[in-house]
Amino acid sequence: xxxxxxPSPADQAIAADHVIKRFGDGDSVVRALDDVSVTxxxxxxxxxxxxxxxxxxxxxxxxxxxxxPTSGRILLSGRDITREPPNRRRVNTxxxxxxxxxxxxxxxxxxxxxxxxxxxxxxxxRTVDRMLSLVRLDAFAARRPDALSGGxxxxxxxxxxxxxxxxxxxxxxxxxxxxxxxxxxxxSELKRLQHETGITFVFVTHDQEEALTMSDRIGVMSAGxxxxxxxxxxxxxxxxNRFVADFIGETNFLPALVExxxxxxxxxxxxxxGQGQGRVTVAIRPEQLHLALPxxxxxxxxxxxxxxxxxxxxxxxxxxVDGSRLVARVPSQPSGxxxxxxxxxxxxxxAPGAVQVLAD
Amino acid sequence: MAEPRPFxxxxxxxxxxxxxxxxxALYLPIITIVVFSFNALSSMSQWGGFSLHWxxxxxxxxxxxxxxIRSLLIATVAALVSTVVATLAALGTTRQGRFxxxxxxxxxxxxxxxxxxxxxxxxxxxVFGAIRQATGYQGLGxxxxxxxAFCVPFAYLPIRARLEGMDRTLELAAADLYATPLxxxxxxxxxxxxxxxxxxxxLAFVISLDDVVITEFVKSAGQDTLATYMLGQFRRxxxxxxxxxxxxxxALTLVLLTGFFLITRKRA
Ligand SMILES: Nc1ncnc2c1ncn2[C@@H]1O[C@H](COP(=O)(O)OP(=O)(O)OP(=O)(O)O)[C@@H](O)[C@H]1O
Ligand SMILES: [Mg+2]
Numbered sequence: 372x373x374x375x376x377x378p379s380p381a382d383q384a385i386a387a388d389h390v391i392k393r394f395g396d397g398d399s400v401v402r403a404l405d406d407v408s409v410t411x412x413x414x415x416x417x418x419x420x421x422x423x424x425x426x427x428x429x430x431x432x433x434x435x436x437x438x439x440p441t442s443g444r445i446l447l448s449g450r451d452i453t454r455e456p457p458n459r460r461r462v463n464t465x466x467x468x469x470x471x472x473x474x475x476x477x478x479x480x481x482x483x484x485x486x487x488x489x490x491x492x493x494x495x496x497r498t499v500d501r502m503l504s505l506v507r508l509d510a511f512a513a514r515r516p517d518a519l520s521g522g523x524x525x526x527x528x529x530x531x532x533x534x535x536x537x538x539x540x541x542x543x544x545x546x547x548x549x550x551x552x553x554x555x556x557x558x559s560e561l562k563r564l565q566h567e568t569g570i571t572f573v574f575v576t577h578d579q580e581e582a583l584t585m586s587d588r589i590g591v592m593s594a595g596x597x598x599x600x601x602x603x604x605x606x607x608x609x610x611x612n613r614f615v616a617d618f619i620g621e622t623n624f625l626p627a628l629v630e631x632x633x634x635x636x637x638x639x640x641x642x643x644x645g646q647g648q649g650r651v652t653v654a655i656r657p658e659q660l661h662l663a664l665p666x667x668x669x670x671x672x673x674x675x676x677x678x679x680x681x682x683x684x685x686x687x688x689x690x691x692v693d694g695s696r697l698v699a700r701v702p703s704q705p706s707g708x709x710x711x712x713x714x715x716x717x718x719x720x721x722a723p724g725a726v727q728v729l730a731d
Numbered sequence: 732m733a734e735p736r737p738f739x740x741x742x743x744x745x746x747x748x749x750x751x752x753x754x755x756a757l758y759l760p761i762i763t764i765v766v767f768s769f770n771a772l773s774s775m776s777q778w779g780g781f782s783l784h785w786x787x788x789x790x791x792x793x794x795x796x797x798x799x800i801r802s803l804l805i806a807t808v809a810a811l812v813s814t815v816v817a818t819l820a821a822l823g824t825t826r827q828g829r830f831x832x833x834x835x836x837x838x839x840x841x842x843x844x845x846x847x848x849x850x851x852x853x854x855x856x857x858v859f860g861a862i863r864q865a866t867g868y869q870g871l872g873x874x875x876x877x878x879x880a881f882c883v884p885f886a887y888l889p890i891r892a893r894l895e896g897m898d899r900t901l902e903l904a905a906a907d908l909y910a911t912p913l914x915x916x917x918x919x920x921x922x923x924x925x926x927x928x929x930x931x932x933x934l935a936f937v938i939s940l941d942d943v944v945i946t947e948f949v950k951s952a953g954q955d956t957l958a959t960y961m962l963g964q965f966r967r968x969x970x971x972x973x974x975x976x977x978x979x980x981x982a983l984t985l986v987l988l989t990g991f992f993l994i995t996r997k998r999a
Contacts, residue, residue: 487909
């Protein structure tokens with residue numbers, strides 16, 4: 372575990388401590404959060420990643436105070452806030468639907484939180500001006516939200532939530548309603564805002580690429596459980612189990628045998644080192660497989676079954692002698708032609724350290 | 732190739748004829764009253780030229796003046812009281828999630844729509860009669876109270892519709908931005924609810940203005956509203972003065988209902 376995994380108490384922004392949230396009762400009970408514990412450091416860009424219905428929004432709502440955990444605690448800077456109402460938590464939310472107040476102007480929307488905190492009028496208008504220039508909407512202060520584009524509304528929602536300088540900002544899939552180009556723009560905009568304000572961001576997405584590029588750390592969720600927490604590289608290169616490996620990026624899963632720290636495929640070849648003993652599943656990323664000539668020393672013999680051209684590279688579908696199938700990612704040549712018709716015999720090399728032994 | 736055409740009522744034989752007959756039946760009597768209210772003669776069948784004579788006549792009549800003031804006073808009080816009650820009822824029924832007995836509450840709120848008006852009128856006559864005897868109070872309070880009560884469901888409907896169409900996330904966002912529940916209500920919910928409340932108040936006002944049955948039973952001597960005054964006139968000699976009052980009442984109602992539709996249509 373790296374130092375980032377367990378921030379010291381002084382550095383803790385928000386923490387969930389064995390949080391369980393059940394909905395409904397009797398036969399129809401749903402465990403939306405199943406014993407979730409995580410500590411997020413001050414100033415961190417933390418991303419919750421997981422498939423639809425895995426409990427991401429529920430965790431955010433528990434942190435914001437819209438939902439009370441069935442059991443467990445929520446801590447803000449080490450203080451227990453589990454039973455505090457939302458208006459008493461220094462935590463703000465950027466809602467997926469933005470939830471801008473339609474009857475107020477952009478400036479009034481941004482001023483709302485400051486006014487509720489009883490800030491003096493002069494300070495409110497100064498902060499509003501600063502926030503609007505931070506999100507580059509100075510010219511739109513007097514407009515109503517319905518006279519703004521989706522991206523502009525998004526930025527108003529951000530300015531409104533940042534204006535009161537919360538300890539933590541929660542963002543529930545804030546980019547999912549935007550088109551691809553705007554999405555990319557807002558991704559860097561978000562990173563810039565987080566950098567400039569130094570506020571802790573807890574960001575929800577089910578887009579793994581977005582999570583990998585933006586986050587300091589990622590928490591991968593499935594069915595109410597937090598499966599793995601770590602920096603993007605660690606999540607990608609050292610997935611703890613099959614779900615995480617499968618959810619993040621593309622992966623080949625192969626049955627294997629571990630003996631004395633050696634990982635041996637069922638086709639017979641030793642492909643790397645690994646912990647454990649006996650039958651396991653290993654994961655190898657397609658870009659960690661390299662094609663060689665058949666019979667090349669130590670290369671795994673394989674047969675080409677087909678290939679898919681993807682521009683910068685091609686996916687080559689392969690079959691090993693024991694019948695297991697996998698995919699290799701081969702960089703495109705200037706000539707553009709891969710010249711690997713189905714049936715070609717090739718050798719496969721696995722990059723050193725590329726083999727992941729999975730827990731299940 | 733002919734596309735299969737969906738069923739359309741407009742293609743039934745005789746549709747146009749039936750539609751025209753229906754419109755004539757609905758509007759001809761009203762148009763007649765309006766036209767003859769401007770008649771210079773006191774005849775209901777003979778046109779003697781345009782004149783505002785009957786409006787002047789009606790307005791010079793002290794009884795009509797008093798009845799008008801009484802009608803407006805009662806309608807104003809009824810609209811205010813019923814709108815406040817309806818707003819609270821709407822908040823209670825839409826903001827608590829599902830709870831046991833919600834259907835029963837709906838039924839209670841809409842009671843005036845379901846119980847025949849004549850039954851309510853007779854019951855009120857008996858109850859208010861007893862109170863009159865016990866307290867000696869003879870004022871307009873009985874009418875105001877009765878009107879406030881039967882106007883509640885009319886004010887309730889547009890307010891509830893507006894509340895149900897409102898995005899609950901907005902209230903969460905307000906709480907998230909440090910608003911107490913009361914502040915969130917005053918700064919967010921209430922302003923967004925205002926069109927519904929205004930529409931409810933207008934509808935209640937019109938309903939109160941128009942009421943005959945309950946008013947006729949509840950009023951004391953000398954407490955005629957415009958509607959019951961007109962009813963009284965029909966029992967005696969019919970003068971085109973009643974046409975003029977009807978037309979004025981119709982104009983006021985039309986203005987209010989137009990306002991109602993404009994408000995409820997905006998931002999659907
Ligand atoms: N108020 C509720 N009542 C009952 N069940 C609920 C409620 N809110 C959430 N759930 C259930 O809890 C589970 C987690 O829901 P949640 O909204 O947290 O998922 P999510 O990860 O945010 O999904 P998505 O990516 O689709 O937004 C789901 O199975 C959902 O049906
Ligand atoms: Mg969600």
